[in-house]
Amino acid sequence: MKPTEKTKKQRRPTSANDKPKTTPKKKAAKVDAKKPKKPPTAFFYFLEDFRKEFQEQNPDVKSMRDIGKACGEKWKTMTYEEKVQYYDIATEKRAEFDRATTEYNRRKESGEDHQSEDSEFDD
DNA sequence: CGATTGATTGTTAAA
C-alpha cells in the first residue's frame, strides 16, 4: 500500500448524481437477504454508552440525531486509548462477521438452493 | 397506525 496523500476525504462521491444518498424503503435495506449483515462499528458501541450519559447531561435533548452530532465531535476529541476500547469490541464482532461470511460462502458453494423461511407462525 | 427521515463514523464489499 502506498500512502497516497491525494486520498481526500472518503466522503466525496465524484459520481454523486441523481441517485439518492441512502434511503432504505423498509426498516432494513435489503441488499442481500442471505448475506450476513454488517456489524455495528466502534462508533456505534461508543454511542451506546455516550447515549446514556448524554441524555443525563442533556435531558432536554429529545432525539438521537442530536446525540449523533455531539458524539461525532467528542469522538474526534477522544484519544486512541479511549476509542480502542470500542474498537476492540468491534474487532471481535468483525471476526464473527467474517466467519459468518465464510459460512455464507460455503453454503453458496454447497448449493444456493436454500429453502425460504416461509414458515410464518402466527402467534 | 406505520413507514420514513435525519445525523454521526466505521467497516466492508464490489468495481
Add this chain to the structure above:
DNA sequence: TTTAACAATCAATCG
C-alpha cells in the same frame, strides 16, 4: 484504490 452504502437509534412527522 476508491466509491457507495449500510450499520443503530429514536423521536417526530407525514399520509
